[in-house]
Amino acid sequence: MKTGLKRIVVLMTIIMTLAAIPVLSQVITAPVQKGGLWGYIDRNGQWIINSQFTTAWGFSEGLAPAELNKLWGYIDGKGNWVVKPQYKRAEGFSEGLCRVITTDDKFGKWIYLDKTGKQAFAAHFDNCMDFSNGRAAARQGKMWGYIDNSGKFIIEGKYEHAETFSDGVARVKLDKVYGFIDPSGKWVLQTDFENIRDMKEGAFPYKGKNGWGFADKQGKVIVSDKLDHAQSIAEGMGRARNKGLWGFYDNTGKLVIQFSFDDCMDFSEGLAAVKKAKLWGFIDKSGNMVVSPQFDEVDSFSQGLAAVKSGSLWGYIDKSGKMAIPLQFDNAIGFSAE
Numbered sequence: 001m002k003t004g005l006k007r008i009v010v011l012m013t014i015i016m017t018l019a020a021i022p023v024l025s026q027v028i029t030a031p032v033q034k035g036g037l038w039g040y041i042d043r044n045g046q047w048i049i050n051s052q053f054t055t056a057w058g059f060s061e062g063l064a065p066a067e068l069n070k071l072w073g074y075i076d077g078k079g080n081w082v083v084k085p086q087y088k089r090a091e092g093f094s095e096g097l098c099r100v101i102t103t104d105d106k107f108g109k110w111i112y113l114d115k116t117g118k119q120a121f122a123a124h125f126d127n128c129m130d131f132s133n134g135r136a137a138a139r140q141g142k143m144w145g146y147i148d149n150s151g152k153f154i155i156e157g158k159y160e161h162a163e164t165f166s167d168g169v170a171r172v173k174l175d176k177v178y179g180f181i182d183p184s185g186k187w188v189l190q191t192d193f194e195n196i197r198d199m200k201e202g203a204f205p206y207k208g209k210n211g212w213g214f215a216d217k218q219g220k221v222i223v224s225d226k227l228d229h230a231q232s233i234a235e236g237m238g239r240a241r242n243k244g245l246w247g248f249y250d251n252t253g254k255l256v257i258q259f260s261f262d263d264c265m266d267f268s269e270g271l272a273a274v275k276k277a278k279l280w281g282f283i284d285k286s287g288n289m290v291v292s293p294q295f296d297e298v299d300s301f302s303q304g305l306a307a308v309k310s311g312s313l314w315g316y317i318d319k320s321g322k323m324a325i326p327l328q329f330d331n332a333i334g335f336s337a338e
Helices: 002-020
Strands: 028-034 037-041 047-053 064-068 071-075 081-087 098-101 110-113 136-139 144-147 153-159 170-174 177-181 187-190 203-207 212-216 221-227 237-242 245-250 255-261 272-276 279-283 289-295 306-310 313-317 323-329
Touching: 028 047, 028 323, 047 064, 064 081, 136 153, 153 170, 203 221, 203 237, 212 237, 221 237, 237 255, 255 272, 272 289, 289 306, 306 323
Parallel strands: none
Antiparallel strands: 028 037, 037 047, 064 071, 071 081, 098 110, 136 144, 144 153, 170 177, 177 187, 203 212, 212 221, 237 245, 245 255, 272 279, 279 289, 306 313, 313 323
């Protein structure tokens, strides 16, 4: 009994000790421009990486693309170059790989890198996209196919158009027919629409003879082709324009926010940016104006804050509309976790 009790005491001590060790949280930063150069700030507006780059984008999978003297590379969370500037263009990481344009020839070719900056595989592409579902759309020549993370074409290059996988399917065009395929290349849905956008949350926008509408994942029309424009669903809401004004449908085809805005953005973190009388504000999913139109430019909410511009300067507001980081930057982009 004494031995058993001793073991319990030792175990409890270990558990309490582990619980007392602080958990390292993700560092949340945003790229901002000041004095003509870009750096990174935290959610308190403090500089994490001083402004020193010609251009800089948000972090993904621990690294961020940054430009210096017209060449792109990748930095870590401290601003150190992990991949030195040497590319014409650089995109963010997805599933452990990123795509860049080389300087090897006049027009440049796309290749993929791993997180050490090493070329992931030998293949070069005329164009390519981010990885999703273990596949990336790529083309060598005019036709698109899909490669795996070894650079091998798993789905042959036969499509006139191809997009990144979302909702487990990818939007493609083959012999003038638009539809969706699965990661093996098998048709999930072939349509007779004139054009389609990405499948998101079980629905997608389509273009018919009279305009744009929405269809469900089986291809059944849920909003007729009466719209000027329609975008893919985000957070259960798809934005659409009718007779010059924007509103929102849900993914069942119900018009939940009336056509009343001059412009709008997708919902993000429960709010959507909307424009009325040349100024931007934010609404909730009931269409209530949470932040009144007052800004010249805005970005969507990310990590609880949204970049906003008033006059010539940018800052950040919280979801109540309160200025969380004062207007002071030449330009600003949304927050992301490293």
